[in-house]
Amino acid sequence: MIGSSYLKINDTEKLVITPDVGSLLYFFFDFIKSKERLFLLFDEFLHYIHNDYTFVINNSMEGWNFVGHIEESLRINRIDDNPLDWILEYTKSKNIPNNSIQIYTSDLNCKKNTEKYSHIFTPNIYFNGFISPIDDYDNLIDRVFTKKFITLNRRIVMRDYRASLYIFLKLNNILKDSYYSFNSNNALDHYRVIPLESNKLTNESDFYNESREFYKTSFCNIVTETYFDNMYHLWNYDTMFLSEKIFKSINNCQPFIVFARHGYLKKLKELGFKTFDKWWDESYDDEINSRERINKLLLLIKSISLYSIEELNQMYKEMIPILHHNLKLSTYSEQYNGYIRFPRTNNKVDSNIFKQFLNGQ
């Protein structure tokens, strides 16, 4: 949902960036509504493009496979036109560079996933900017854990791996050693709602409001990423999405075990982050078969749960150089081996067209 008519400017990189547009289909078909109206918006900023600026449609909050999403929507007659073609048509008609309008996305596989539209998609690292570095980063050695794990699972629907995790933790008596939430954003009533203790994470805006003490007093973050496999929708087919969940772990200086697509840790390493294969088996990341990958993850969690808190405290001390490295990279880097950090901005400009559309015109 677009909440502002202001577009942000980065004069160094020469970028004009829309507010985050949420669902791209919503943006094109409910907010913009038509090709002609989209062209009006582009026209408003055409003078920027003529001055070598890039117009950025910011969709970084999501890591969707937008081409898959469009295909699915075309197939079920939800839409009858491909808005990506509108962008190609505009750049061609105005004789401006065909990459002067970009869609920023958090799907790091977007270049592969968007095929003939790949030149208008830019992957970026987005969510690291939402979480400030934990304030005890200079004193990690002083951390004393009361729990072994933390795992936050706001949504369960269409995320069976999170239900599997909950049941496994319960069956193996590991919940008592964990901070956890499951289905705290309740979308269907046939799942139990379990908020993080003392913290009612019950709506979208509560997303980042949990106390940082949970992170300081638990050893390891069980990150259950947004996407695990291709089970449910074409709109996340073969995406690689680093959500806020992994950066909650990194920026709070915690080691992590990640429920995500196979190759997720490999991608993190490619970006420059370090993982924890010195301390435990991370071969789950190589496992293509979802069922096998979940099994390896659950058994790994069980094996770590068998360590005493004292042993985990000791293990954590050994990890501190890696935790510092990851925090520094997440917080200060602008480049991640070819992937950009979401740009910082220095100015803003009010869009009359956005304002009109926001007013329902």
Place this chain on the structure above:
Amino acid sequence: MVDIQNKKFLSLMGNIQGNSPRVVFQNQIDSNGLVNDFIYSYNFNGMSKFDKVVSVENTFGISKETALKSTYLHVIIQRYDDIDLTTPNGEYKLDENIIESISYKKPFIFLGKPGYLNYLHTIGFKTFSDFWDESYNSEKYWIDSIVKVISILKEIQRSDINKPSNKLRDILIYNNEILKTNDR
């Protein structure tokens, strides 16, 4: 060919795509050390390039009938909101997998609509509360039912199933007789 001598449990799951209880149940039998006691089948007709069919015939080298006969306990997993279990009038009807278990005189665990075992009682069948805790079918949430069912299966895994009690045998024969007279 897989050795089926010591397989205690059978679960014929059909399509698991988008069927969360079935997917999660599979994960739990894997990670809780039960999978080697299972004969199972499923197919995955999603969008994944890993779509596949795991049949009893191909994976275990036996017919479905042999699987139904040779295992001790059948685990039937349906959706909690399964509309196939109700008639157009909103009344319950008999689940096809339960019919199969009763026909083969096998005890069963039914992961599905809460209260469904009570319905079976109302139409004359007996279930297995004398042998394990059937409160799993009273749980409002399926994730809590699975927790209870996995605990039951682990308990049975540890027990000697080669000596089923006369009481259990009587129930299986009784149910089979009721089924023959049930006009459904």
